[in-house]
Amino acid sequence: MNSLITIDSVKKDEEQFITDIITTKGNNLPANIEEVINIFEFTDFKAKAWKILANKMSKLDEQSDLYHLALRNGQQWGIAALYARKRRGDITRDMSKRIGSSKSDDGIWKKDRLKEIGLNPQRTSEDEQLSKHPDILDKVVESAKVHNEIPTTREVLNAIKVANAKISNARAQEKSDIKVAKDKTQAVKDYYDIVKGFKSGIKSAIISAKYGDFSAEGKNFLIKKHEEIKNLMSELEGLI
Numbered sequence: 001m002n003s004l005i006t007i008d009s010v011k012k013d014e015e016q017f018i019t020d021i022i023t024t025k026g027n028n029l030p031a032n033i034e035e036v037i038n039i040f041e042f043t044d045f046k047a048k049a050w051k052i053l054a055n056k057m058s059k060l061d062e063q064s065d066l067y068h069l070a071l072r073n074g075q076q077w078g079i080a081a082l083y084a085r086k087r088r089g090d091i092t093r094d095m096s097k098r099i100g101s102s103k104s105d106d107g108i109w110k111k112d113r114l115k116e117i118g119l120n121p122q123r124t125s126e127d128e129q130l131s132k133h134p135d136i137l138d139k140v141v142e143s144a145k146v147h148n149e150i151p152t153t154r155e156v157l158n159a160i161k162v163a164n165a166k167i168s169n170a171r172a173q174e175k176s177d178i179k180v181a182k183d184k185t186q187a188v189k190d191y192y193d194i195v196k197g198f199k200s201g202i203k204s205a206i207i208s209a210k211y212g213d214f215s216a217e218g219k220n221f222l223i224k225k226h227e228e229i230k231n232l233m234s235e236l237e238g239l240i
Helices: 007-011 014-024 033-060 065-094 110-116 121-132 134-146 153-210 218-239
Strands: none
Touching (some): 033 065, 065 121, 065 134
16 A cells, blocks of 8 residues: 655655556545645646657657657656646545634635635636546546547546536436426326317207207318318327
């Protein structure tokens, strides 16, 4: 089991440092947010430095050993930086809105505490998005490994947006389907009610016809309408 990672341990073995972060997906990082901030800034700096070198080398020779070395190191440090951001998000998500006593004025508001340590609301929101969607973060990391790329926070956030959009669309479609189903159910119920009323109406009309309440001129009109209704009923029966 890997021991807890601190910024001091970097000096001993950088390779083991990032390997441990990647292997544990950042879970071996400390719970102290200041320490995690230091680790993120260090890993992010290293990732960007290696990425710059990889970009320069790619313009010269993508087959060179130095290019592949820069790309590999940039990828490793980039992954470590992402997991450091996720760990930072884990910590801030666990913070109460008010740190300290909730029954007095001695507590410190979470936003003020984050401001003290240099974290603005947008950065914190992005960290917490990574924390809320570790599965998507892992997928971006695995994709970067497969395609020999250096993963970035922006890629993870975009993937999260796409996933959230799919969920929202699925929920909207489900609501629409339920509404349509309810409307259809109501339409069927309404038709049964109409049939009952129509049957009763015909019986009353028959009685009226026996007493000559219908005019002779209206017969052709009734025959035409009855034929239209019969055709519609036949169509409905054929669909059921």
